[in-house]
Amino acid sequence: MSIDFLIYCLLFTSASLFAAYRFLKLDTPSRVFAIYVWISAINEILAIFVAKKYHTNMPLYAIYCLLEFGLIAIYFNYSIDVFRKYNIGYYIGLLGLVLGLINILFIQGLYILTSYFLVFEGIFIIGMGLFSFFRLLLKNDQLQLNRYPHFWFTTILLFFWSMTFISWALYDYFSIKHDKFAAVIDSSIHTVGSLFYVSICCVFLLYPKMERRYE
Amino acid sequence: MNDKYLIPIFISGTILLMLFVFFIVAYLLVQKQKQNAYHIEKNKMIFDHQNKLMSARFDEQERTMNQMSREIHDNIGQLLTFTTMNMNAITKYATDSRQTVLIEKAKTLLDQITHDVRNISHSLSSDFIKVRGLIPVLEDELESIRFLQEIACTIEIKGERQVFDPGKSLLIYRIAQEAIHNITKHASATAIHIVLDYDPVLFTMSVTDNGKGFDKQEIYALNGIGFQNMLERTTLLNGSLDIESQPMHGCTIMLRVNCAELQKTDIVASEELPVINFS
Numbered sequence: 348m349s350i351d352f353l354i355y356c357l358l359f360t361s362a363s364l365f366a367a368y369r370f371l372k373l374d375t376p377s378r379v380f381a382i383y384v385w386i387s388a389i390n391e392i393l394a395i396f397v398a399k400k401y402h403t404n405m406p407l408y409a410i411y412c413l414l415e416f417g418l419i420a421i422y423f424n425y426s427i428d429v430f431r432k433y434n435i436g437y438y439i440g441l442l443g444l445v446l447g448l449i450n451i452l453f454i455q456g457l458y459i460l461t462s463y464f465l466v467f468e469g470i471f472i473i474g475m476g477l478f479s480f481f482r483l484l485l486k487n488d489q490l491q492l493n494r495y496p497h498f499w500f501t502t503i504l505l506f507f508w509s510m511t512f513i514s515w516a517l518y519d520y521f522s523i524k525h526d527k528f529a530a531v532i533d534s535s536i537h538t539v540g541s542l543f544y545v546s547i548c549c550v551f552l553l554y555p556k557m558e559r560r561y562e
Numbered sequence: 563m564n565d566k567y568l569i570p571i572f573i574s575g576t577i578l579l580m581l582f583v584f585f586i587v588a589y590l591l592v593q594k595q596k597q598n599a600y601h602i603e604k605n606k607m608i609f610d611h612q613n614k615l616m617s618a619r620f621d622e623q624e625r626t627m628n629q630m631s632r633e634i635h636d637n638i639g640q641l642l643t644f645t646t647m648n649m650n651a652i653t654k655y656a657t658d659s660r661q662t663v664l665i666e667k668a669k670t671l672l673d674q675i676t677h678d679v680r681n682i683s684h685s686l687s688s689d690f691i692k693v694r695g696l697i698p699v700l701e702d703e704l705e706s707i708r709f710l711q712e713i714a715c716t717i718e719i720k721g722e723r724q725v726f727d728p729g730k731s732l733l734i735y736r737i738a739q740e741a742i743h744n745i746t747k748h749a750s751a752t753a754i755h756i757v758l759d760y761d762p763v764l765f766t767m768s769v770t771d772n773g774k775g776f777d778k779q780e781i782y783a784l785n786g787i788g789f790q791n792m793l794e795r796t797t798l799l800n801g802s803l804d805i806e807s808q809p810m811h812g813c814t815i816m817l818r819v820n821c822a823e824l825q826k827t828d829i830v831a832s833e834e835l836p837v838i839n840f841s
Contacts, residue, residue: 473583477586480586480587480590483590483594484590484593484594484597487597487601489597489598489601489602490594490598491598492590492591492594492595493591498590502583502587505583505586505587506580506583509576509579509580509582509583510576510579510580512576512579513572513575513576513579514572514576517568517572520568528569
């Protein structure tokens with residue numbers, strides 16, 4: 348196990364613990380985000396054991412991707428006013444679930460990285476994040492963005508998905524053709540993941556100083 | 563596509579996406595900051611305008627009351643004085659003892675009217691209030707209520723008396739006057755108790771009555787000019803106004819103002835919206 352992966356494990360565990368510590372003080376979308384962090388952490392831990400036992404953890408990630416997309420869609424459903432009004436987040440989550448299952452059952456299967464679905468997931472998450480910003484800008488309130496947790500959660504998601512978007516798209520290609528470069532991509536994904544969890548830790552830690560306003 | 567082109571495309575694509583997100587976030591932050599600054603500026607202008615309007619209205623009110631006070635003092639007061647002098651003269655020419663008794667009764671009534679008219683004139687005159695100070699004019703006001711309305715009025719002073727800006731004292735007096743006026747008009751009370759608490763940091767004035775009180779819903783119905791005036795004057799003092807009342811359990815109106823505010827000579831309202839805290 349590499350040192351960057353160990354740091355990565357330490358960070359997602361910390362993020363999960365911070366989310367649990369603050370859970371009662373969180374608003375609805377932040378609670379959904381906390382559940383997403385916990386499921387990510389459980390998935391990462393399970394992935395280590397599954398990889399050791401079955402020499403591949405791709406099926407686990409294939410199923411986790413569906414859950415991850417569903418939870419992020421629900422998170423945006425509650426944090427974006429228009430989504431909440433028409434339950435758009437649930438519809439997007441449902442659409443992702445259906446497309447993900449079609450991808451697993453008929454296109455890519457369980458034993459390779461579901462890159463098509465990951466690209467779809469990336470596009471939709473970046474799209475929902477940008478839409479969330481658009482709504483924040485349209486609102487004529489006096490919101491202090493630096494004290495607004497959903498601005499930070501969305502920013503974190505946007506950075507994570509924009510940094511890893513091309514990695515997911517080309518991961519299969521590089522893993523087949525360029526082993527060394529695939530390892531570099533792996534390492535870069537872990538680094539970006541570490542940054543992702545550090546940022547989440549900070550938001551949960553500073554949560555009581557932020558505004559719980561999502562109406 | 564050749565692999566050697568794919569790797570730079572991968573790296574530059576990732577960097578471009580990151581930069582895109584970075585600029586979106588930066589743009590959002592800057593725009594929101596501008597939006598907030600615009601809101602603050604707009605609110606400040608609205609509050610400044612409201613503040614000026616409020617001050618102008620109260621100044622005009624005070625000017626009118628001063629004019630009325632002068633008219634009462636100079637015309638009615640003078641006429642009453644002449645009438646009293648005439649009554650004194652008539653007493654000398656009274657031949658009958660019954661006439662003397664009736665003239666004495668009329669003189670007593672005239673004295674009372676003169677006294678009341680003077681009190682009214684004084685309570686309207688802002689200059690008189692500013693010169694005499696808050697406590698003596700409040701005592702006079704209660705004395706007049708005690709006599710005219712047969713309501714037991716008491717005033718209690720706590721702490722060491724402080725000298726406040728006369729303009730601010732006038733605002734406090736007008737709030738008390740409005741509260742007393744409301745009690746005599748609506749509360750059917752038999753007792754009024756005023757407490758002036760000169761805490762070194764926070765000045766508190768409470769006006770309590772034992773009248774019929776009112777419930778939470780009624781406050782909005784009662785939120786007429788009287789309450790509005792009290793509220794606006796409280797805003798000019800940068801203070802808070804609490805109203806505690808229950809049906810059949812009287813009412814307490816409590817004004818709290820920072821002493822530092824009361825010692826300032828300028829009257830500038832806070833940018834907070836005025837509120838009545840009802841409990």
